[in-house]
Amino acid sequence: MMTAKEYASLVEREDFVPAQNRDLGIDKVYSAQSFWKDALGRFVKNRGAVFGLVMIVLIVVMAFAGPTLSGYDYRTQDMSQRNLPPHIAGWESAPIFSGVYTQYVNGEPIRSNVYTQKGIEDVTHIFGTDALGRDQFARTWTGTRVSLYVALVAILIDTFVGMSFGLVSGYYGGKLDFFLQRIVEILSTIPTTVIVTLLIVVMKPGLTSITVALMITEWIGMSRVTRAQTLRLKEREFVLASRTLGENTFSIIFREILPNIFGQIIVMCMMTIPNAIFTEAFLAFIGLGIPAPLASLGSLISDGFKSMTMYPFLVLFPVTVLALLMLSFNLMADGLRDAFDPKMKEM
Amino acid sequence: MEKTLTIRDLRISFQASGGTVRAVRGVDLDLYQGETLAIVGESGSGKSVTVKAIMGIVSSNQIVEGGTILYRCREKDEWTERDLLRLSRREMRRHINGTHIAMVFQDPMTSLDPTMTIGMQLMEGMIQHLHLSRALARRRAIELLELVGIPEAEKRMRNYPHQLSGGMRQRVVIAIALSCSPDILICDEPTTALDVTIQAKILELIQEIQRKTGISVIYITHDLGVVAKVADYVAVMYAGRIAEKGTVEDIFYDPRHPYTWGLLSSMPDISDESSERLYTIPGSPPSMVDLPAGDPFAPRNAYALEADFKAEPPMFQISQTHFAASWLLDERAPKVAMPDSLRRRIESMRGGERTDG
């Protein structure tokens, strides 16, 4: 610590005059970050979320460009090229995509290059071919489209069914809310798997029935979040103010409430997507997926699994794409949740 | 009077996302037995961090950069003195927290464990520290609840926090703090979260307990009304330092620091008949991450000198008890008097007191 004398020597005699030309007491306004800018900043800082976003973009691009890139289509069969391992022409000596097929006999690997044996070194099947000689690369990316379609459906259901249900239930309250909440309660007591399975048993397996199944089950989470937020917001001053000013219900909901819960809605949407994708893949796996020759990631995995010990590559690629897709959507949902509302609890 | 707590040059900082926050920057304070010390300041002035350091509650991102907190107490008829900052977390728990120094927190709605009965929360400390049997601890707990003015104490023992009102809960928190007969009670804004009508009752309760037990009390508050009511000695903190400290008379009747002037002027006064607008100190507390050179209060200070922008003022002694950190007290400084409206107000307060007495 300094002594009083040392302190006193810090300033000179001429400093003892009233301060001049200082902006006195002006509140320093720290550059106000807008909510969205703030959220964007937090999102970009989250490595996982950015990884998720990049992966999703990549997968989407591949889902659309992949089949064309492969030069095959997803259903052309070629019985002369069945169960071929992954191969890219000219990569024969590379560690992967070399076209080498490894068979395990009593745990001992026996390797052979199927492509050289057949004399088709110039043929490329990046992910190999299935039991009917169809190109797995084309099939995997075509199958990814189904997952993406399901993701899109989930978003639509969330916003149209879930959000409106929650808004109406929360905003109007009273008897209507009571009635609507009992519906939610009962629906959420029935396991989703059961609803979906029954539905598909009644309807024909296919995209339509999967869509309907999602429509029945996937909106509940969203409606809960929207309702809770609406209940919270409708008592807030700014909503009460616009109500006393005579604004009509419609515009209160759309101009006062909705913009304020938008963050949570986006987060909830992102959380529904992996669920929906999983539901589709699950249905495909138990034999209720879209019928052949169409493919989805789930049905590819299901088919590939049957010969997994012989041709593991048939499962490997669709499973990897599915896992990456699920992981990316999860990471992005987490990132968005933290970005919009660092305090929002895990759901 | 015996000195029980001596804080010297306490410096605490912590890492925040924006950089290092220097929350406490060289605080000196003394607490005497049976005395009531009030620490006044805006939020972020470092008052909470200071007292939490006394309790040894230092969050993981905080660093005690230096200083001492000497605590003196009688143990087995002998005076012992310990530097609390040198004790480990475990030693603090074992020997200091609860038994010698206890704390009452701001919000009674959240400071009780919602899953445990009031009785158990009260008995817990006694069983641990005083090694009382459950039955004995229970009896003492009921006595304590009666002491803090909770009716049907016996029945309340089985209640959970959510079954009590805010005022009742704060009484329970006070009872918990008193359960192991500490020497020092720290009250961190004990009334801010309560209804106005209950505030006074809680303050009276603490004062009454102080009379009965001779405990020393440290109040943290931003409410000068509370200070005037309960304190013997007052420390005004600004930006991690003490701006002015003195007895309650020194601070209220002879304030020297422009910040204290501002605080006193901004205090609402019902007896004040003039229809003057209530004064507010312009601006807001500085960001503690990058403090400007000089006195952090200077930019908000209407009486600032050029010197204030150059260097932080040292503590000037005004009387035996009264200190203030302002270049205005330097012998080289021009004579600057407190604002007229405040002077009139103090005079009328003094006058009122004289006619009362």
Next chain:
Amino acid sequence: MFKYVLKRVLISVVTVLIILAVLFTMLHSMPGSPFNDEKITAVQRANLEAKYGLDKPLPVQFVNYLKAMLSGDFGVSYVIQKNMPIASLLRARIMVSIRIGVQAVALGTLIGLLMGIVAAMKRNSFLDTFATVVSVIGVAFPSYVFAMAMSYFIGFRLGWLPLLYSTADAARSTVMPTISLSMFSMATVARFARTEMVEVMGSDYMLLADSKGISSFRLLGVHGLRNALIPIVTVLAPLTVELMTGSLVVEQIFAIPGIGSLLVSAIQFNDYNVVLAVVFVYSIMFISVMLIVDILYGVIDPRIRLAKEDAST
């Protein structure tokens, strides 16, 4: 509390009734009748219908159906094992499924709790990051990804554990299915436990308890854990759903003779009766778990237990 339990029970009963009504409707809307064997004459058929009460008005049939289902008489299988009573088909299989399910939940919850608590205590450490990565992967990947990976590498390539379930080696056979099913529980519980624990650690009541000077063991064990654990009970319900869904696939992968694989084969062979019976059993199991979780939550959280009591008196 009584009112709270009553409400939960009531909702569960209504749900069961609704599910039964749906199943009944489906049974009736199925193409053909159970007796569409070509060899049966119209008279024989009418007799059979009379025998099984199919000539009675629908409400009566529904009541009979309710009685039958609730007493465990699910009819007979048509395809999987012709004329085998479904009840005995289920009885043989249900314990296997329950065993693996319980093992998975127990394992997942235990490891998840440990991971979550350690992560919360040592925030931003290597352990925390590790727990976060594991829990993100556990939540994101469907359980069959783990099941397939384990089955291929541990079961097939290394041959450490049976590739397919064998009744003779039941204990070792359940290891891989249990682990793959437990991943989701583990991840969810770990995530939740961490959040809750962090929140509880920063709460005012922990500060007060700390200022009392009680031992750190009591501080964490009694005040910390109890408050953090109460909300964790709520995730047990979604866990069971995930578990049921997961078990359908995982039982398929490891060829486990449980009710999950029974449902899958019933679906694939269009054995409607079996599908409906298994769906009913699943629903009952799920609803019971939900009910137990709800009541448990009310019992251990005094805020619910006592609030409801006060309201009902």
